[in-house]
Amino acid sequence: MPLALRRRHFLVGIGGFAAFAGRSAPARALPPDSAWNDLKTRLNGALLQPTDRGYLDAALPQNRRYADRLPRGIASCENADQVAICLHWSHENNVHPTIRSGGHSYAGFSTTRSLLIDMKHLKQIEKLPGGLVRVGGGALNRDVYAALKAIDATITHGRCDGVGAAGFLLGGGIGFNMRHYGVGSDLLRATDVVKADGTAVTATATDNKDLFWACNGGGGGNFGVNTSFTLATQEVKPVTVFNLSWSHRARDLPGRLLATMLETLRFAPDEFGSKISISAPSPTERRNGGDVHIGLLGQLMGPRQALMDILGPIFKVAHPDPVRSEDKKHGIREMGYWDAQTDFLSEAGGAALYQEKSRFYGGKLAETAIGTALAFARALPGNSKKPSEFKFFQTGGKMNKRAPTDTAFVHRSSDWLFDVEVNWDATDVWRDVEANLAWQAAFHEAMGDYMSDCCYQNFPDPTLGRNWAQAYYGENLDRLKAIKKDFDGSGLFTFEQGIPVG
Numbered sequence: 001m002p003l004a005l006r007r008r009h010f011l012v013g014i015g016g017f018a019a020f021a022g023r024s025a026p027a028r029a030l031p032p033d034s035a036w037n038d039l040k041t042r043l044n045g046a047l048l049q050p051t052d053r054g055y056l057d058a059a060l061p062q063n064r065r066y067a068d069r070l071p072r073g074i075a076s077c078e079n080a081d082q083v084a085i086c087l088h089w090s091h092e093n094n095v096h097p098t099i100r101s102g103g104h105s106y107a108g109f110s111t112t113r114s115l116l117i118d119m120k121h122l123k124q125i126e127k128l129p130g131g132l133v134r135v136g137g138g139a140l141n142r143d144v145y146a147a148l149k150a151i152d153a154t155i156t157h158g159r160c161d162g163v164g165a166a167g168f169l170l171g172g173g174i175g176f177n178m179r180h181y182g183v184g185s186d187l188l189r190a191t192d193v194v195k196a197d198g199t200a201v202t203a204t205a206t207d208n209k210d211l212f213w214a215c216n217g218g219g220g221g222n223f224g225v226n227t228s229f230t231l232a233t234q235e236v237k238p239v240t241v242f243n244l245s246w247s248h249r250a251r252d253l254p255g256r257l258l259a260t261m262l263e264t265l266r267f268a269p270d271e272f273g274s275k276i277s278i279s280a281p282s283p284t285e286r287r288n289g290g291d292v293h294i295g296l297l298g299q300l301m302g303p304r305q306a307l308m309d310i311l312g313p314i315f316k317v318a319h320p321d322p323v324r325s326e327d328k329k330h331g332i333r334e335m336g337y338w339d340a341q342t343d344f345l346s347e348a349g350g351a352a353l354y355q356e357k358s359r360f361y362g363g364k365l366a367e368t369a370i371g372t373a374l375a376f377a378r379a380l381p382g383n384s385k386k387p388s389e390f391k392f393f394q395t396g397g398k399m400n401k402r403a404p405t406d407t408a409f410v411h412r413s414s415d416w417l418f419d420v421e422v423n424w425d426a427t428d429v430w431r432d433v434e435a436n437l438a439w440q441a442a443f444h445e446a447m448g449d450y451m452s453d454c455c456y457q458n459f460p461d462p463t464l465g466r467n468w469a470q471a472y473y474g475e476n477l478d479r480l481k482a483i484k485k486d487f488d489g490s491g492l493f494t495f496e497q498g499i500p501v502g
């Protein structure tokens with residue numbers, strides 16, 4: 001990467017972070033204690049307040065970066081009627097309520113200092129006729145796994161146990177099945193929603209169809225409180241899963257390997273799904289001779305030999321590291337579908353401190369882009385106890401078979417979703433964290449020369465500045481704003497990157 005380019009990108013990055021640090025979420029004065037007591041009575045006691053046992057567990061978000069924003073009250077709703085009580089109370093008390101299911105918003109969009117509507121008790125999952133399943137608005141990925149395993153069916157899902165089905169589906173939902181079945185929301189057939197005025201409706205392709213369209217990728221927390229999602233389940237097929245990594249000595253190997261992976265895999269059949277991860281060594285690791293490592297994780301709905309044929313051109317560049325036989329989470333294995341998800345592919349995704357920035361792109365990635373990306377990875381400025389990395393989630397396949405305006409999920413022409421992730425630990429030196437965040441902003445900016453400006457709405461990025469809505473929703477933004485006006489004209493559901501009223 002030319003030095004001038006690098007300097008320009010680093011400066012933009014630092015400016016971007018400074019801009020973020022100065023921005024604050026919309027705030028309104030909190031209602032008096034008497035109003036909270038009144039809400040507690042109306043909810044038959046189902047309101048947790050800061051001095052209550054269990055409050056902190058329920059209050060903390062998964063991204064602990066936002067752990068200083070804790071709710072004044074947490075309504076533990078068990079049904080749509082209790083949700084409606086919260087919304088009426090919010091109107092009466094001039095409160096913007098915040099909804100939480102899994103609490104895994106990257107940007108802390110399910111945190112608030114006011115009223116949190118906690119959906120985690122609505123986690124029932126019910127099998128319906130016609131291959132449908134109704135998933136409660138507070139169900140987590142792990143609940144969905146257990147319920148679908150029991151009926152030998154699947155959907156497009158992620159890998160992290162604690163992610164909420166609601167946030168996942170409302171923002172699209174990507175996973176290894178998406179190239180075969182479409183994104184998670186492409187399987188949505190109906191959703192029950194408590195609207196801002198407290199009334200409950202069912203939205204489908206024919207009833208409340210604008211609301212249904214918006215709930216297919218228009219982002220969580222915008223149009224109402226979704227109390228259930230009805231999804232078309234898919235046939236479970238045996239899979240060959242893989243988790244491979246490459247350590248190496250040759251300096252030019254990562255570039256050749258990454259270029260071959262990106263170019264080979266984008267032509268793989270739709271039954272194939274993958275994620276490529278490239279670690280960024282810290283300054284101390286580099287001083288000790290460390291370099292980037294490349295990892296490849298995913299699944300093929302098919303036999304081992306078919307996978308070997310797909311990966312053949314990659315293995316010609318370099319063979320992956322050998323795997324010890326007792327290592328059950330690495331290597332290549334033929335497995336039953338759900339055993340593969342729970343025992344090989346899934347991750348806990350517990351509390352962490354991080355920020356991610358993404359970009360979709362399609363076609364062949366230029367050699368200079370790969371060179372730039374690796375140069376950034378080899379220049380991570382700050383040490384941290386947590387590793388940082390960049391990743392490519394493989395998209396394409398059935399995900400691209402629908403038109404961008406068919407549903408609110410607009411991203412229908414990519415082969416990969418690029419993402420750069422900075423992680424840190426509570427005991428890290430803040431100067432190092434800031435340096436790594438500036439590095440991330442510069443890295444993301446540099447990739448803009450080769451990739452689209454479209455970002456994944458389920459990886460919300462608080463540093464996107466004024467362009468966030470265009471980046472997440474593109475040509476669907478105007479329709480989303482109009483639907484927001486119809487369903488929440490007073491802007492009850494308002495947050496930093498909430499759809500504005502059109």
Ligand SMILES: Cc1cc2nc3c(=O)[nH]c(=O)nc-3n(C[C@H](O)[C@H](O)[C@H](O)COP(=O)(O)OP(=O)(O)OC[C@H]3O[C@@H](n4cnc5c(N)ncnc54)[C@H](O)[C@@H]3O)c2cc1C
Nearest residue numbers: 101102103104105110158160164166167174220221226349
């Ligand atoms: C460890 C980890 C792994 C991930 N893996 C994947 C992955 O594989 N694929 C993928 O696509 N994404 C993935 N994500 C991103 C994830 O899909 C989004 O962060 C998603 O929004 C999280 O949903 P949630 O319910 O857990 O989050 P929350 O923080 O509870 O909610 C996210 C947003 O949706 C709103 N919301 C929540 N519940 C409701 C509801 N019932 N009705 C209306 N609005 C609601 C919230 O107000 C908030 O704005 C991952 C995130 C993490 C942290």
